[in-house]
Each structure stands twice: as C-alpha cells, then as structure tokens.
Amino acid sequence: xxxVLKTSFFDRPTLVVARELLGKDLVRILxxxxxxxxxxxxxxxxDGPEDRACHAxxxxxxxxDVMFGPAGRIYVYFVYGMHWMxxxxxxxxxxPAAILLRGAGDIVGPxxxxxxxxxxxxxxxxPADAETGLWFEDASRQIDLSSILATPRIGVDYAGKEWAExxxxxxxxxx
DNA sequence: TAAGTGATCTCT
DNA sequence: GAGATCACTTAA
Numbered sequence: 001x002x003x004v005l006k007t008s009f010f011d012r013p014t015l016v017v018a019r020e021l022l023g024k025d026l027v028r029i030l031x032x033x034x035x036x037x038x039x040x041x042x043x044x045x046x047d048g049p050e051d052r053a054c055h056a057x058x059x060x061x062x063x064x065d066v067m068f069g070p071a072g073r074i075y076v077y078f079v080y081g082m083h084w085m086x087x088x089x090x091x092x093x094x095x096p097a098a099i100l101l102r103g104a105g106d107i108v109g110p111x112x113x114x115x116x117x118x119x120x121x122x123x124x125x126x127p128a129d130a131e132t133g134l135w136f137e138d139a140s141r142q143i144d145l146s147s148i149l150a151t152p153r154i155g156v157d158y159a160g161k162e163w164a165e166x167x168x169x170x171x172x173x174x175x
Numbered sequence: 176t177a178a179g180t181g182a183t184c185t186c187t
Numbered sequence: 188g189a190g191a192t193c194a195c196t197t198a199a
Binding site for chain 3: 044046053054055077079080081082083085087100102109110111112153154155156158159
C-alpha cells in the first residue's frame, strides 16, 4: 500500500529528506480532476540560515515565512517573471529549510514540473496532503545508494563559491 | 547565447 | 518610488 508521507517524514534533517525523497511519488490532482502520479528523480536542498543560497538566508520576510513554518508545507514562489518553483518545507519550526523539486517522472526542470502539474502561488503555505491536492507517497521502491548522484545546485552562483559548490542536488540515475 | 517577464527586496 | 536581482525556459 502506498503511504502518504506525513509531517514526520519531512521534519528531519533536510539533506536526509532530500535523498529519501528520490524514488517517492509526487501525486497531484489537476484542476480537471485527473490524478497524476510521478516518481521524484531530482531535488535540491536549501538548508537553514547559514546556507547563502537559501532564500531565507536574508532573514524572515513575507516570501520566506513559510520556510520557517512546520515541515510538510508547500513553498511555491515565482521567479524570472514567468516560472513557478515547487518546494517542500523541511526541518523543525523556525528552522528555514526546503527542498526544491526539479524533476519527476519524465519531466526535467523545476518550472516545467509546475507547469505540467498546474502548480502556482495558490498552493503556497498549504500542507502537502490530499485536501490540498498535492502530496507525496512512499511507493515502496528500493533505492540503492549507488544510484543516487550528488552534485552542486543549479543557478546559485550568487551564493559564493563555498555554498554554490556544496553537493546539495540529488539525482536518481536512470535504471 | 540572450531575451523574456514580473514579484520581491534594497536602497533612496 | 526606483533599480537590481532572480533556485528558469525557449528559441536561435
């Protein structure tokens, strides 16, 4: 049986959650009522007030507020004037961290993902559950550690060498 | 490789 | 209020 991932799954160290999210299912109820399910295969961790690449590095603002909230909430933001980004908040309350969903199923690219799943700002701050229409499930797949690739994050050069180079991006290799 | 696009944040 | 920036995508 596929179990819905609860707050307790996300309320753990961000890097651990990021790795374990690979191979899980992202489930979305589209506005049309159609249910889409796809396996998460690419994520990035944004972990805490020290992480210069994390939006919350500059403190708590209206935009980053949700990252300080309890784990398991959805963080969606708009960037480059046209793209929505989907994140899931991790870690304890008042610890700003989240995981960016970059790819799932055969969709590669964070903005393509949100476009394909009709995800926009209306989902921001909502809990990831069936009522919201967007949640994660454990599909009981065995993910071998050797099939996980860790690389630097994409598009975060502004964070400075030290933080831009951290291997916080996790990719599930094909097959 | 660069243009497109607009919310957000940091100055005045 | 003005200006810069930006966790990207697409078309060349």
